[in-house]
Amino acid sequence: MPGKIVERSIRLPRGYKSVEAASFLAQFDALSGSLWQDLAGITAAELAWQPRRGTNTIGMLLSHMAIVEVYWMLRATSGYTDAALRRVLGIGVDDDGMPVPAGGGPPATLKGWKLADFRALEEKARAFARRRARALTPADLDRKFRADRRNGERRRYNVRWTLYHLLEHYAGHYGQVLLLRHLYRERPRKG
Secondary structure (H helix, E strand, C coil), X not given: CCCCCCCCCCCCCCCCCCHHHHHHHHHHHHHHHHHXXXXXXXXXXXXXXXXXXXXXXXXXXXXXXXXXXXXXXXXXXXXXXXXXXXXXXXXXXXXXCCCCCCCCCCXXXXXXXXXXXXXXXXXXXXXXXXXXXXXXXCHHHHCEEECCCCCCCCCEEEHHHHHHHHHXXXXXXXXXXXXXXXXXXXXXXXX
């Protein structure tokens, strides 16, 4: 018996100067769509749950993903400042509480946030990333910029790597989110 054909495809958005940048953003949007489907019905309690003190929560990861998206797009396109990130997102670079100190809890900045709050944060980040990516030309993707690490290490990146890193980073934390959801469902319950 022939089965139903399920089509999976990614369509390139219009309005980008670079087809490659459009492809990265389309992939990013597809990945985000899957994440939000997987989070449907999640409660505020689950978003704030820690397997033990000193570990990330799903909410921390979601806010971190949005912060990193804006952070790297700023680095790659105009230069990063804490004030610029805060103007885009309404929160600062450290408001995700990461890295969480040993024995630490979730940051007060995220207390009481619901899924809609994290979704709105990501939508701000993605709208910013799209605006910046639309303006990138094929030549811009090879442009290099410097971003020094907090430990003083000097690093150079090209804009293409930045787009790749946004996907890589998001996918890695998406996996952590799924693991935390599994651990939450399997946690020992009192009473």
